[in-house]
Amino acid sequence: MQRLSTPKTTRHNIPADVTSFVGRNRELREIRVLLPQTRLLTLTGIGGVGKSRLARSAGSAARRAFPDGVWLIDFSSVQDPRFVRQAIQDCVPGPSTVLSLADHLRDKNTLLVLDNCDRLGQEVGDTVAALLAQCPDVRILATSRTPLGISAENVYVVYPFAAGAEGGTGRDAADDAVHLFRDRARSAGADLEAVTDTDVGRLCRRLDGVALAIELAALRTRTMTVQDIESRLGDRFELLKGGPRDLHPRHRSLWALLEWTWDQCDADERSLWAQFSVFAGPASLDAIRHVCRLDGESIVDDVVEGLVQQSILVGRRSGDTIRFQMLDTIREFGRLKLEREAAALGPGLTAQGLRERHLDHYATVAAAAEQDWFGPHQPRSMALINGEMPNLRAAFEWAIDDRDRCGTGVAMVTDLWFYWLGCGHLQEGRLWSEHAWDRVHEFGIPQEARSLWTLGWNLLITGDVDRAERHLRECLDEASRQGDAHAASFGRALLGAVHFFRDDVAGGVELYTAAIDEATHAGDQLARAMFLYQLGEAYCINREFDLAEQCCRECIAICERHGDRWCISYAQWVRALSAYQRGSYDSSAAIAAAALRTMVTVDDQLGIALVGELLAWIATRDGRWLDAATLLGATGSYWTASGGTVMGLRQLVTLRQECTATLRAQLSDRDFERATTAGAALGFERIATLALAETTGTGHRPAAPTARPVARAPAAAMPDLTPRELEIARLVASGLTNKEIAAKLVIGKRTVDTHVAHVLAKWGIRRRSEIASLVATRADVS
Structure with missing residues (x-):
């Protein structure tokens, strides 16, 4: 007798994927944890980031937890807000005679996946609020660029692949982006076997990690190489179009998606979106207020909040400041809108006016940070400049190419001396300083004396001693003409450093002593403290340890009175170097560790590399060959990037060479190369962590062995x-x-x-x- 089959009950209406769902494993895990804890979970994020695919995948994975099913309601085709409730009722099985949506769902243990709520946010929010109040076993997973704005809501932000949840770039996220691109390119018939993940990853970063942009770019691999696609991203909106016909029209091109988003904004939001395109990186609320202008009585803060709600701006906390940022793709769209529709976006709004306000603001930021540098607020000053550096670069580059604005650009370079020289961004500082000097001479405008000692110091540390001397003498001439005693003392002191670099100790001491006297007479405590530790360093490397100690003590006393830590850290570096040269390795390591901890607080790359170098020498003396070689590899990566090995001082370079020779004698070539390569691979940012780890041991360090030590177990x-x-x-x-x-x-x-x-x-x-x-x-x- 033939058995009758029982019809299988359908418990969901989520369509099968027609393309593979790539990545988002972390997000899926977190959503799985959040769903039992909240009645309403809204996935927000910029259009094209992948909210819908993520919600559908999460809903499908949760089916077993909901006896009455998981039901998808896609509002993209619902035009009239009056049909929101009907759209939900149509998608959830039940008797057609039920009079209300609440009655339809009251006894259901179900999950509703409400997709594309953007245009219908108010009506969807009202409907969801009523449902949650009347249907205790209903849970809702929604997707929208903006939160629904009701009390039961838990918002989960979906970030692009290349940006982690709290502002970091994660390796998993980058791998997901590469995987997605390769998957979609393979589906399009492209062969990417010979293309490296590095090249694909770089393209995905240029695409901001936005899933839709990555997928549209992958389609182009049918006729273009990855390098060709990347080279054409200057016109990304013309390039990234032609998506599959079965997608919603707004997902068939990047421009259509952003045009749709633009249309959902009100007039003030569109204006601020376009104006924000002048920023080259994250911007604080204070910066936005100073640079952007809105019509009438609109308040910038409120409009920023609106753009954040719509995922056009993203706010990220950095220390005690929240900075707002915009994906490059969204920024470029805003820039084009500003060019094409400036008159409609606000009375008197022009790109030129925006750039001028942007320059004025960031010139003020640079000047204020320089004034804040010597004293207790150094970490705050450094954090400010680190956060604002993309905008400072953009302002400088715009200013320096115009004769009328060039002087403002040069002043910015000079105000940031502490960033280039105090914190070791040597190559960038040199490039900026040289570019500024070239432009000043090209335009035939007066040069500030203080900009010349900044350039001279940078050239000196990066090894160009002859040019450094020429510009420092030029600094003294200009300082005399301009009556700038501050610049004169710096020019004189740094000329003393030139003498030290040429092994003329007496000449260097004479100039430094004169500069210290000038700074003392002028009451310039920053200059005095700096010149003292620099003179102390010169005494130290020439083995005049008592004089070096005296300079360091004076420097530290000045800094302690003014709350400065940066100069103190360099005085400590000098004292640690002195202890090392006298054979007091335990003392040297302890002092160096104290200096290093301070340098980390102001992100002093040069100082961290110097102390890391010294700790490598100490590790070599202790017979810790692999530790020393790893540290040397790490510091070497900084010296290569900065162009100034151990500041170019012959005596310090010799100490590094001696250390390297000892390690090569004690380690096999293979072990030495692998250890230094591993250190270099850690990157500069890990030097401090690695170096501090070397100072945590206790007890007496052994004297340097004269033969190879007994190796650890094979x-x-x-x-x-x-x-x-x-x-x-x-x-x-x-x-x-x-x-x-x-x-x-x-x-x-x-x-x-x-x-x-x-x-x-x-x-x-x-x-x-x-x-x-x-x-x-x-x-x-x-």
Whole structure:
């Protein structure tokens, strides 16, 4: 007898994917955790970021948790707000005789996925609020550029692939972007076997990690190479179009999507969107207020809030400041709208006027930061400049090419001397300073004396001593004509440094002493403190340790009275170097660590590299060959980038060379190369972490051995790590902290702590930095 089959009950209406769903594993995990904790979860984010695919995938994965099903309602085709309730009722199975939506869902344990709520936000919000109040077992997952704005709502921001949830660029996110591009290009029939992930990743970053932009670009691989696509992104809106016919029209081109978003904004929001395109990077609310203008009584703060709600601007906290940023694609769209529709966006609104206000604001920012530098607010000053640097660069580049504005650009370069020279951004500072000098002479306008010592100092540290001397003498001449005593003292002191670089100690001391006297007479405490530690450094490398100590004490006393820490950190570096040269390695390491901790607070790259270098020399004296080689590799990456190895001072370069020679004698070529390569791969930002790890040991350090030390147990004799321990060891070697490893692996920090302890115990080592060295030198691990 034939058995009758029972019809299978459909418990969802989410359509099957016609293309693969790529990445978003972290987001899916977090949504899975949030859904049981909230009645309404709204996924927000800029159009094209992938909210709909994410919501549909999350809804499909949650089907087993909802006995009455998961039901998708796509509002993209609903034009009239009056039909919102009917659209929901039509998609959820039930008797057709039910009079109200609440009655339809009152006894249902179900998940509603409300997609594309943007244009109908108010009506959808009102409907959802009523449903949640009357239907206790209904949960809702919504997608919208803007929150629905009701009390039950929990907002989850969906970021582009290339930007992590709290402002970082994550490796997983970047891998997802590359995977998505390759998947869509393969579907389009393109062969990308010979294309590297590096090239694809760079293109995806240029596309802001926006899923729609990546997919549209991938379609172009049928006729263009990845490099061709990237080269044409200057006209991205013409390039990124022609999406599949089965997509909604606004998703068939990048321009159509943003035009649709533009139309959803009110007049003030469109105006501010267009004006914000003048910013080259994140901008504070204060900057937006100073640069942008709105018609009538509109308040900039309120309009910014509106753009944030619509995911056009994203606010990210940096210290005690919130800065707002815009994806490059959205910024470029705003710039084009400003060019084409400026008159309609506000009375008297012009791109020229915007650029002038932008320049005025950031010139003021640079001047204020310079005034704030010497004293207790150095970390705040450095954080400000770090955050504003993209806009400072844009303002400078615009100013320097115009004769009338050139002087403002030169003043900005000079005001930022502490960023270029005090914090080690040497190559960029040199480029800016040289460009400013060229433009001043091309336009035939007067040159500020103070800009010449900035240029001279930069040239000196990056190894161009002859040109440095020429510009410093020019500085003294201009300072005399302009009556600028401050510039004169700096020019004189730095000419003294030129003498030191040429091993003329007596000449250098004479000039520095005169400059210190001038600064003292003028009451210029910053100049006096700087010149004292620099003179102390010269005494130290020439082994006049008592004089070096006297200079450092005077410098520290001045700084402590004024709340300055930066000059103190350099005085400590000099004292640590002095202790090292006298053979007091424990004392040197302790002083160097104190200096390093201060340098980290102001992101002083030059100082961090100098102290890291010294700690590498100390590690060599201690017989910690692999640690020393790893540190040398890390500092070497900075010297290569900056163009000034150990500031170019012969005596310091000699100490580095001696250290390198010792390590090459004690290590095999293979071990030395692998350790230095591993150090260089860590990048500059890890030098401080690695160097500080070398100072955490306790007890007496052994004297430098005269022969190769007894090696640790060979790899074959060392206990094997578990797969998880091995994974964590590699992440430690890459420079991640335990907290960062926990976040990456989605496990508890205490679990990571335990695994790291096991690795240390199994390998018979004490420091995290030694894990990095062993990973670098053991083929079975690396």
